[in-house]
Amino acid sequence: MWDNIMVLVAAPVFSVQLVLDGLFIGATFALAAYGLALVWGVMNVKNLAQGDFVIAGGYIAWWLGKQGIHPLWGLPAAIIIMFAFGWFIYVTIIRRVIDKDLFTSLLATFGLAIVMAQGLNLMFGPEVQTAESDFAIRSMWDNNLTIAEIKVLAFVLCGILAVMVVLFMKRSRMGQAIRATAQDARAARVMGIDTDKVYAFTYSLNAAICGAAGAMISMIWVIQPFYGISHSIRSFVIVTAAGFGNLPGVIMAGLGLGVVENLGGFVFGAEFQQAIVVGLLLVVLVWRQIQQRKLRQVVS
Amino acid sequence: MKARLTTAVLASAFALGVTLATPASAKVEGDTIVLGSAISFTGKYSTNGIHAKNGYELGVKKVNEMGGVKVGGKTYKLRVEYYDDESTPLRTAQLLERLISQDGVKYFLGPYSSATTTAAAPIVEKYKVPMVEAEGASRSLFNKGYKYLFAVLSTSEQYLASSIALAAEIAEKNGKKASDVKVAMAFENDPFSLDVRAGVLEDMKKFGMKAVIDDKMPRDLNDISATLTKVKALKPDLLLLSGHSKGAATGARQIKELRVDVPMIAMTHCEAAKVTTNFGDAVNDFLCPTQWAETLSYKDKWFGSAADYDKLFKATYEGYKNVPYQSAQATAAVLVWADAFSRASSLDPEKVRDAIAATDMQTFYGGVKFSEAGNNIAKPMVLRQIQNGSYNVVAPSKWASHPVNWPRKAPMN
């Protein structure tokens, strides 16, 4: 571990590489986490199938690539298909758990995650897959820093998507209805907002956002039917750390997680990379709890 | 209500019995000998589990086509009874118990992977039924004194050991000392890969080499770029990777992406991960250890030569550009059974076990002869290099068909 830190000190270019890679992948984490924040904030559903939506989106892009269509087209395709899929899941499952206690939604979506992972496995097989974008890889400092163009592109696309979602929330009728419902569902119903439709739209939007994140991940990382759970955990880490209804916070936390994961993997050794993510989840939860304690004491 | 509940309890108990006590198929059904196997159709080993199953099936088909096996004057066909162990050792153990005690199966083909075979071995041992396995290479399987476990493949410490020897050879040819070779290792944190690592460490000690990187990859790894960045920083002479198919796929992709430029890269499971199909030029000059290659000059009476097997396999199953050795060795395990049955001239598991122990045969997959411990000692591992998209044997020199390309040229795309 100490040696690894020394390497970074001796050759800072590698920390640049690690941080950049972390940021590129962190952008997709942030996107998926924003979807979770939406669903959590608006309808109070903790969606544990988040990661499986991501992976499903990834498979859409990969499958198109297999058919000879450029996987970038997988981005709009994943958005559309996952939106429809989200609507279907809402109507069949989520609608019925919204008014139940929180644990119900957690467990129901866990069941959904199991079904999805196995469904993807049956459809596409269990191999690790990647969608080839065939874009160039740029390098500088005699190959010590390599940047794949597709990563930059994915990063930019994530940014554009985030901006679009924000504008949509601010400007459109539906966006306003979603925000109103999040603030006070009953009042929204009184004012004539069809909350059921709002919920359906929110959940579908989340699925679409995850699908988009997944399409990028398939091009810049790797996908496999059973990787869903780790993406779900990442989303939870980010949302718990940033709180929901706080888009800048989610983006920062997402990018930060990507970087921490990468640097941690370098410094502690790759075997700790997964443990770091889960460990962070625990740390964030405990930290939140301490904050709450303080609040409680202030009140009493 | 009370009556109802009592009935419910009894009904559940009864249902449990009925649902699970499916009619026990005897070990021999009429003129068919049933072999059992719990293998991975789902979960992380399923790619190779299916390669292995295809190998078993092809072996069974061929043996049956050629008249089956003659046991004591009566001819039998072979059939395999499969269960899905979901790639977890927990399930493997359960399913073997089930195959033995419920389905009455007395002869076994192995699961896929060392972890699941580790769980299976004590169980066949306990019931004294023989198992010929083709996919569990861990050394720790063969030092427990198991009497009923036989493996047709070379043990895992040999997987990457030949690449260490090759690196030493090359270093000396270039006027350097073998002990100056710097090695970087990235191994998955699971029983199989850790065993490969143990073999590598032993060989490195022989040459006095040092490991500059020794990372273990998490099992659900989707990113090893941190490790590879370290490789770029420390510039080793040899990079070794092992992590089943997913490790190979992830490694190949990120080596390409980060332009890792190491003169020699060796990784396991290239063929199973279809790296040439998926990554094209990027994997040129990778070294891949294999249990078997279609270019080797092995022969048998069932399949003919290794090349014939290769052709037949590709004709039988779609989508194989290269026949993974996982399939070939699975087929070989079936041949060992066929051979043993005909020599035992009895269906008694004990006698068949002794016949297997006495096996000394040539197959398209190589020689098969078991040591006391049950591992195959008649066959070497060979090292192939990906040269312009095809796999060519480059080591050991006895089997080499092509010279080794060194140093590896990283493609510039």
Place this chain on the structure above:
Amino acid sequence: MNSNFSLKIHLPLLVFGLAAPFVFPGLQYQIATLWVMVLFALTWDVMGGQMGYNSLGNIFFFGVGMYASAVIQIAQFADVGAFTAARGAIVVEYTDAQYYQGLVLGILASGFVAAATAFALGWTVFGLRGPYFAIGTLGMALAAGELMGTWEWVGGGGGIGMPVFPGSAQAKGLTFYFLTFAAAILTFVTLQWVYKTRFGLAINAIRDDEEKAEAMGIHTLRYKSVAWAISAFFLGISGALFGNIVGFVEPLEVAFPTVTFGIFMVAMTLLGGKGTLWGPVLGAILFHVIKEATWTYFLGWQWVALGMLIIINVVFFQQGIMGWLMEKYPEKFGIIVEDKGGSK
């Protein structure tokens, strides 16, 4: 419920449990697993059903117990680090007496180690409420599997090959079958007694309104930690037994199978009806039968079937079998709803 009733239900189960390995010898292993599942569901309900704290990570204690017993059993006759580092390369000679002594010690210690771990962790984890508690415990179990895999001393990702049972196959099967059966009965009887005491009332009070319970002078944190320690104790024992049955301990799939056994616990309890004594037992039996049946008849689709079962159960049938029976025939239970419709 009256004693007549409990006789009617206890007796057939007891008879079944004792006779099963002889009547269905082929199913011995599955039925032993069934008793472990019953134990899982019962222990999960202590928190989830009786106390209103839904943990998704209770499997953690199963793994802790498994490792604790493995280490103790090996330490009887070898240095643990050397034993695991050699990856089975050293063949250890041990006497039968050593093996059994290790086994007994290991099983006992595993329960206490797991309980102590639960008690210690309670101080941090119980500040989390509702879904945060569920996610936090899930994270805990996942992290444990990952971290155990990096701990060389206990074999890391390579796992530990357990000492081999010195007797015959049949003897091993029967020994562990009856041990699991005894563990399940012990769990049941202990919980039955616990739920009748003031302690049972106190944890129900926490479920119903924690703030009020606190205000009434119930030291909630202490109660919660003890309740968790109770379920951890039995889970630890089941882990020790299971590790020996499988004979091979490794972190991610055998010791901390969070997304399989860890979720099954919850699913089984919900299926049977949480917050009741018999619900988890019924749920576990039913779930296990369905599971084994799908594994036999829907190969490859078994997970889809199980996931569907969980979804349908959670979405449409939350009260579970016992809950449904109580709604339908409350008079048969002779209960006021707050009571735990177990045996009275």
